[in-house]
Amino acid sequence: MLLNSRDFPANAREGLGNPTLQKALSMARTGFPEKRARAIERLPEFESLREKARAIKEATLANLDFYLETYENKVLAAGGKVHWARSASEAREAVLAICRSVGAKTVTKGKSMVAEEVGLNPFLEENGITPIETDLGEYIIQLRREPPSHIIAPAIHLVKEEVAQSFREAHRELPPQRPLSEARQLCDEARAVLRPRFLAADAGITGANFLVAETGSSLIVTNEGNGDLTQLLPRVHIVMASIEKLVPTLEDAATLLRLLARSATGQEFSAYTTLSTGPRREGDEDGPEAYHVVLLDNGRSALLGGEFEDILRCIRCAACLNHCPVYTAVGGHAYGTVYPGPMGAVLSPALFGLEECAHLPNASTFCGRCEAVCPMQIPLPKMMRGWREREFTQKKAPAVARAALRLWAFFALRPGLYHPFARIVARALFAAGARRGRFRSLLFHSGWTAVRDLPAPEGRTFHHLWAKRRKGA
Amino acid sequence: MAETGVRVGLFVTCLVDLFRPSVGFAAVKLLEEAGCSVEAPFAQTCCGQPSYNSGDRQSATRIAEKVIETFADYDYVVVPSGSCAGMIRRHYPGLFAEDAEMRARAEALAAKTYELTSFLVGVRGFTRVKARWRKRVTYHDGCSGLRELGVRDEPRTLLASVEGLALSELSGAETCCGFGGSFAVKYPDISDKMVADKVADIAASGAEAVLCGDLGCLLNIAGKLCRLGRAVEARHVAEVLAGMAEELPPIGAPG
Numbered sequence: 001m002l003l004n005s006r007d008f009p010a011n012a013r014e015g016l017g018n019p020t021l022q023k024a025l026s027m028a029r030t031g032f033p034e035k036r037a038r039a040i041e042r043l044p045e046f047e048s049l050r051e052k053a054r055a056i057k058e059a060t061l062a063n064l065d066f067y068l069e070t071y072e073n074k075v076l077a078a079g080g081k082v083h084w085a086r087s088a089s090e091a092r093e094a095v096l097a098i099c100r101s102v103g104a105k106t107v108t109k110g111k112s113m114v115a116e117e118v119g120l121n122p123f124l125e126e127n128g129i130t131p132i133e134t135d136l137g138e139y140i141i142q143l144r145r146e147p148p149s150h151i152i153a154p155a156i157h158l159v160k161e162e163v164a165q166s167f168r169e170a171h172r173e174l175p176p177q178r179p180l181s182e183a184r185q186l187c188d189e190a191r192a193v194l195r196p197r198f199l200a201a202d203a204g205i206t207g208a209n210f211l212v213a214e215t216g217s218s219l220i221v222t223n224e225g226n227g228d229l230t231q232l233l234p235r236v237h238i239v240m241a242s243i244e245k246l247v248p249t250l251e252d253a254a255t256l257l258r259l260l261a262r263s264a265t266g267q268e269f270s271a272y273t274t275l276s277t278g279p280r281r282e283g284d285e286d287g288p289e290a291y292h293v294v295l296l297d298n299g300r301s302a303l304l305g306g307e308f309e310d311i312l313r314c315i316r317c318a319a320c321l322n323h324c325p326v327y328t329a330v331g332g333h334a335y336g337t338v339y340p341g342p343m344g345a346v347l348s349p350a351l352f353g354l355e356e357c358a359h360l361p362n363a364s365t366f367c368g369r370c371e372a373v374c375p376m377q378i379p380l381p382k383m384m385r386g387w388r389e390r391e392f393t394q395k396k397a398p399a400v401a402r403a404a405l406r407l408w409a410f411f412a413l414r415p416g417l418y419h420p421f422a423r424i425v426a427r428a429l430f431a432a433g434a435r436r437g438r439f440r441s442l443l444f445h446s447g448w449t450a451v452r453d454l455p456a457p458e459g460r461t462f463h464h465l466w467a468k469r470r471k472g473a
Numbered sequence: 474m475a476e477t478g479v480r481v482g483l484f485v486t487c488l489v490d491l492f493r494p495s496v497g498f499a500a501v502k503l504l505e506e507a508g509c510s511v512e513a514p515f516a517q518t519c520c521g522q523p524s525y526n527s528g529d530r531q532s533a534t535r536i537a538e539k540v541i542e543t544f545a546d547y548d549y550v551v552v553p554s555g556s557c558a559g560m561i562r563r564h565y566p567g568l569f570a571e572d573a574e575m576r577a578r579a580e581a582l583a584a585k586t587y588e589l590t591s592f593l594v595g596v597r598g599f600t601r602v603k604a605r606w607r608k609r610v611t612y613h614d615g616c617s618g619l620r621e622l623g624v625r626d627e628p629r630t631l632l633a634s635v636e637g638l639a640l641s642e643l644s645g646a647e648t649c650c651g652f653g654g655s656f657a658v659k660y661p662d663i664s665d666k667m668v669a670d671k672v673a674d675i676a677a678s679g680a681e682a683v684l685c686g687d688l689g690c691l692l693n694i695a696g697k698l699c700r701l702g703r704a705v706e707a708r709h710v711a712e713v714l715a716g717m718a719e720e721l722p723p724i725g726a727p728g
Contacts, residue, residue: 013662325649329666363660365653365667366526368620385526392528401655405524409532412487412519413539419515426491430728437727438699447661452668452696455492455725462485462494466513 001119003147005336005348008359012330021331024159028150032322035266036373043262053259054377056252057313061304067213067246068295074216078278080291087298088118094294095120095205095238099129102236102290104202110220110227111135112207113151113316114240114296116338117351120205131205132197134226136190143170149332151339152264152318157331160186194226204230204288208241209260209315210253211293217277218293219253221260221270228274237276237288242296244312256315259375263317299351307386311346313376318343320370320380326363335360342370342380349387355396361387422461430459479597481509482547484540484586486557487519488688489709493724496688499715500553500589507599509549516543520557525564526654534568538575541565541582549596550586553711554687555618558588563621588618589711590627590686604716605636611643611680612710613671613694615687619647628686628710635713643683645674652693668697675705682706682723684713695724 004011015021040046060067072082083098085091091114099107107124109115109131121131121142133142137155141148143166148154155163164180167189179185206227208218218239220227231237247253261267280287303309321327321341332340337348337357345360361384370380391397392405411418433439433456441449448454481504489496497513504511521536540561544550552558562583569576593599612632618624632640651657651667671694675683683698683705685691695707706723722728 009660009662012660016662016666325651325667326660326663329663363656363663365616365649365651365656365664367616367649367653369616369647369649372620385528388526388528389530390528392530397528401527402529405527405529405532408519409521409524409529409536412521412524412532412536415516415518418518422487422491434728437722438696438725440700447658447664448696450661451665451700452693453699453725455692455695455699456728457492458494458728460494462490462497463513463515465494465498467515 001116001147001338003336005352005357005360008334008336008363011334011336012363015330015334020159020162021157024157025328025331028153028156028322029328032265032318036263036319036322037266039262039266039268043258046262049255049259050375050377053256053375054313056247056255057376060246060248060252061244061309061312064243064246064301064304067248068243071211071213071216071246074213075278075291075293076216078216078291079281080216080278080293083292083294085294085296085298088296091118091240091294091296091298092120092123095240096124096127096129098236098238098292099124099203102202104129104236106130106132106197106201107203107205108132108134108198108201108230108234109138110204110206110222110230111138111154112205112240113148113338114207114242115205116148117242117298118240118296120240132194132201134194134198134230135222136187136224136226139190139194140166143167147333147338149340150318150321151316151341151343157333198229198233201230201234203236203238204232204234205238205240206231208239208245210247210256211241211245212250212253212275213246214249215277217250217275219273219275221257221273223265223267223271225272228272231274231276231288232286235288236290236292237279239276239291239293240296241293242298243300244314260315260317263319263373263375303350308346308350308383310378311343311350311383313378314343314347315376316343317375319373319375323369323373325365325367325369342384343378346380346383346387354387354390354394358387358391358396361385419461419463423464426457426459426461429457432456434459479509480548481511482544482550483511483513484517484520484544484550484552484557484561485513486552486554486688488692489553492692493688493709495717495721496553496709496711499709499711499717500551502715502717503589503593503599503602503711504551506603507593507597509597512547514543520560522557522560523654525560530568537565537568537579541575541578544582545578548585549592550582551589551592552586553589553709554689555588555615555622555624556687556689558586559617559621561586588622588624588686590631590714591622591624594627594630600630601634602631602714602716604714605638606713606716606718607637608681608718609639609641609679610682610684610713611641611675611678612646613643613650613675613683613685613690614646615685615690616649618686624686628684631714632684632710638713641678641680643674643678643680645671650690650693652689654689657693664693668693672697672701672703676703680705682708684708684710686710691724699725
């Protein structure tokens with residue numbers, strides 16, 4: 001779902017000025033990276049695993065049509081059904097049709113970024129179906145009617161006092177004086193409130209971390225077990241996944257799983273790893289009567305074979321978010337799309353349009369930490385630059401910036417003009433700023449001097465002095 | 474170190490040329506001490522990174538062609554910046570994906586281009602400088618040098634040989650300072666948060682000076698230190714290694 005990506009600078013300012021958010025973000029800023037670092041230290045083969053994982057996904061994407069068909073056949077053979085959705089609206093309609101076919105009134109949901117991507121919840125509500133998020137973080141933001149701010153920790157922008165407040169407002173049937181200051185108390189309350197809803201739900205919707213072609217299985221990892229209750233208890237299980245979640249074999253899924261939790265939360269493995277293959281079989285003690293997979297494209301197949309294909313290797317671990325100095329400064333909501341951070345800066349323009357999301361690939365210093373930590377070796381800065389190139393060649397970049405760049409290049413290509421001009425600039429800036437050694441402001445409004453001084457130059461250019469030295473020698 | 478057979482072309486960088494030529498001369502001094510003969514060809518201007526990172530690939534390619542031509546005949550190209558060296562080493566070849574001849578020339582240039590400290594230590598085996606500076610310093614690793622070129626130990630090795638200097642490591646040394654070229658101007662609020670965090674870490678290190686191998690980061694860090702009225706000096710590592718820190722005012726101080 002696209003929210004307000006165009007307002008990124010204003011959103012970012014708001015995030016930076018929000019002390020509660022800044023406190024909440026410290027988890028992403030230090031907690032996740034430290035845990036990840038420790039987990040990887042304990043896994044000497046981490047680098048070779050990355051190579052392997054990358055190769056698996058590259059080979060899958062190179063033959064995605066084959067694996068998708070294989071997967072569908074296996075799902076059918078297991079008694080399930082695959083619904084192909086080219087767009088967000090087709091995905092929403094598919095889910096609605098399945099819900100209606102069983103007369104569903106309430107649906108429980110495990111965490112699914114694809115459901116967020118297509119804006120499923122508001123759509124279901126408009127159509128008289130009540131979605132209930134069961135992942136604790138998702139449940140919290142659903143109560144607050146907020147979008148997720150992180151792809152694995154959707155409520156990371158909140159502190160527990162805010163959660164307690166939301167619970168008091170939502171759970172009016174509970175005693176108002178109950179203590180809710182500890183995380184444990186919040187978890188217990190959510191658990192108690194959600195339990196009957198699991199039992200009452202007519203359908204359960206989960207995402208998928210991987211879809212396994214050789215078995216037709218969907219695989220989810222959770223730390224709360226909510227995914228299992230979501231998919232086992234109701235009569236219908238609906239999996240929402242995007243096409244790049246395919247892996248050829250269970251063995252491949254296992255390889256990727258070794259990277260996923262370590263890169264995400266620093267766990268060696270998530271608490272629950274659940275494979276689902278089709279509906280309940282004869283003799284099974286539990287499981288849904290029907291099993292549906294809504295498989296979303298939404299612009300992804302257009303990336304295959306192009307310069308942005310590499311983003312389809314992403315396994316949504318969020319290491320790039322957690323290590324991004326921009327994400328951890330402004331928080332996920334600033335990005336104005338459900339996919340924030342570096343992976344979002346590459347994926348969001350592909351899904352929602354470059355014009356809408358142009359700030360995202362620009363709001364990076366190219367510090368390269370995202371690529372350094374990405375378990376799938378996705379060249380995130382390179383692809384952000386790719387979006388900047390499209391913006392520039394399609395003349396979507398601001399005219400002043402384009403003109404300034406062209407002018408810079410004009411001089412840079414003409415040393416005979418560049419050097420005399422640089423001498424004048426160095427001289428002029430020196431004359432104006434040497435007494436203090438720096439400028440507090442410039443003649444024009446500048447983002448630079450808005451927040452820091454500009455050190456004054458020494459007065460002569462290197463090339464001027466070098467020429468003089470050579471003459472003197 | 475009498476050997477003078479090694480011809481080094483110094484890629485000065487546009488920021489050093491304009492803001493702090495002393496860094497260029499410090500590099501020349503160090504390279505000469507390491508037995509190189511140094512030239513700084515006049516035909517150079519900029520590595521093209523502003524164009525490249527702003528999406529103007531065409532201009533970046535034309536600038537790269539010019540740099541490749543200008544520095545073709547040197548044994549090595551040395552750059553007092555991890556960022557510009559990273560541009561030449563890691564990004565130039567990719568600009569010529571469809572031109573095999575230029576790509577080969579770009580790869581040849583990339584292979585002989587080094588960031589200053591990694592050239593001194595890694596190529597020349599030059600690990601001891603003749604410099605003294607009685608200061609407690611800390612070091613910020615510029616992102617490109619660190620992650621594109623893997624430069625981390627080299628400046629520390631060289632700094633360890635500076636008489637009187639004590640290095641205390643910076644917490645978050647590998648976190649970006651918020652410069653990022655035009656990023657600092659386009660997203661000043663975010664850049665401000667990043668550089669403010671960086672300056673807070675620098676202050677917490679107890680150092681009297683912060684050193685770095687990239688003038689871009691240093692203009693940003695020094696600018697914030699000045700704005701906040703902090704007494705910590707900011708300097709390019711080459712100035713200290715070349716023994717110029719005593720007489721040269723720090724970045725942003727009155728000249």
